[in-house]
Amino acid sequence: MSTVRPIPTTGTRFTRAAAWVVGLLLTFAVLPAAVHPTEARADNPIVQHVYTADPSPLVHNGRVYLYTGHDEDGSTSSFVMKDWRVWSSADMVNWTDHGSPLSLNTFSWAADNAWAGQAVERGGKFYWYVPVTVRGTGQFAIGVAVADSPTGPFRDALGHPLVENTEIDPTVFIDDDGQAYLYWGNPNLWYVKLNADMTSYAGSPTRIPLTTAGFGTRTDNPDRPTLYEEGPWVYKRGGLYYIVYAAKCCQEFIAYSTAPSPTGPWTYRGTVMPAQGNSFTNHPGIVDFKGNSYFFYHNGALPGGGGFTRSVAVERFSYNADGTIPVINMTNSGAPQADTLNPYVRQEAETLAWGSGIETEWTSDGGMNVGWIDNGDYIKVKGVAFGPGASSFTARVASASAGGTVELRLGSPSGTVVGRCGVPNTGGWQTWTTVTCPVGGAAGTQDLYLRFTGGSGYLLNMNWWQFTPGTS
Incomplete structure (x- = not known):
């Protein structure tokens, strides 16, 4: 029998020296955190053995499931992304690697670019909306994959794109009345009402007006007068609708707007996370879990990290009394541990x-x-x-x-x-x-x-x- 171990083709190899280096890099790359001396906290970035990007958290049955993109090792001048990954945690500190249950190969019509998506649960099934380029045309489209478990395996729900208008970064939101909405777009911002099957939609996609009142004022690009760039994340809290997104370019920061309905009118509210972290892109994801609110993002803080080799991190935050989101800075200490781990179960x-x-x-x-x-x-x-x-x-x-x-x-x-x-x-x-x-x-x-x-x-x-x- 062979004792030769094949060399992995993906993943970020860490040595003990590299682990020391990342601590040093993080000290200078991100802002320091105030840590209670007895409080266990996350280590940011939360995954270290592969590069991860574009976080999409989903709370289900007492766990946070985190859906991410995957930057291949050594990418220095372009995005090399072939699959998506799933992680989960019961305490926001210890994360379980569930591997890659979805890749470009899942979609027979996809050619390249496994970029930022989002997963949602409905009726006991899990729907993952992702942008890819279409084989033959090279244009971006949005596909949808479905699974019976939050960790997959996922399969192509349609055999063809759900939406095809050359734009990217889908986010999905199900309102209290059961109506689901799909939003996406760069350079524009679109939405469409999904049918109950989550794999078809009624009517035609609607373009949301990008006004300076709704999405802030940009002064450096006459072709894009507002701050909205890409990566929208839509949710509802206390009767108010939030859209959080990557703003300006490049380096992006995270901004947000609010509205009284899922279709607007939107009002610009300001910065969530300033431009930080050795990556020219960023991508938000916000959930409530075990009585607290959490903000997910990515940066380039790992050794070899940068704009094309990114890593997901998380911070805990509290909304202001009026429902506004405070400014959140990147840290290397991350969120406090939400629960202990039981060593007496597998x-x-x-x-x-x-x-x-x-x-x-x-x-x-x-x-x-x-x-x-x-x-x-x-x-x-x-x-x-x-x-x-x-x-x-x-x-x-x-x-x-x-x-x-x-x-x-x-x-x-x-x-x-x-x-x-x-x-x-x-x-x-x-x-x-x-x-x-x-x-x-x-x-x-x-x-x-x-x-x-x-x-x-x-x-x-x-x-x-x-x-x-x-x-x-």
Whole structure:
């Protein structure tokens, strides 16, 4: 059997040195955050092993599902985007990688450019609206994919574009009366009323008037008198309709307008996020989750990051008393943790707050696994609620090499060791076995580091892990 591990074709490889570099870059690239010393917070950007862009959050059954674009590694002069990714979290800090359930290959009529979209749930099905260029014409159109689960797999709902007028960046909104609206556009702004099937529409697309009263005044481009640029995000709160969007260009900032109805008239309200973050584009996404409001965006803060290699981040915010949105700055600390993580139920290895050196892939054992693990790589999981203490640790692992050791450390990659699990050669990278080792000293709520050690080359894959509580 071969011990040669194929080199991944996508993903941002992190070494321990690179992890230090990103901390340094973030210190200078974004504004510092005020952090309560005992409060666990997210690490921004929230995904580190691949580049992500154009966030679209969806709250469903106690989790936030985050739909993103995917910038390929090494893109320096153009967008190279072939698929979309899905992530989810129960606490806004630890994010599970669900892989790519939608790609250009899903649409037989699509040629290129898997750009910014949005997913929504209706009637137990999930509809994902995305812009792509059409095979043969090279013009942009909006397709719709459908799935029975928020994590897919998604399939082309129509076999042809839903809307085709050369413009991009769809957002979808379902009003309280059940009427769904699709908005999109660059350089214009359009909407259409979707039918209840979410895959067809009534009437013709309507262009929203881009007035300076509605969308602010731009002075640097006579062809575009308003600030509206692209990436609209529409939602309703307290009887008021909001449209949040990328403004001006380039570098874009995030602005917003409000209206008494989903079709206007719109009134410009100002800046949500100033131009920041080493990316000439930005894209908003706003949701409420577990009693708080969250703003998603992207920047170029990871090593190798920039305008064509972006990364999604998140901040918690509170609306002003009059319903206006405060100015939100980028931070490297992100949102506070909304809940603790339970180590005594199965946790996917690809659920992490930070990953150093790791990649993820589809697994024969179901779902995703963490792989391409070298000596010194680690996974960080925040806010793990051990309670009185754990007695053992179990993990589902595989290895086609000599294997390695999983060190269980608290607080940092060099923190207190509370357990070590050896991983043998299992006969293949997808030949799975379960290993268990004793644990001592893991109590209270801690940040957990799974640090991998061993010889040279790739050591092991990990699918999931779980602790066993100690007996009183």
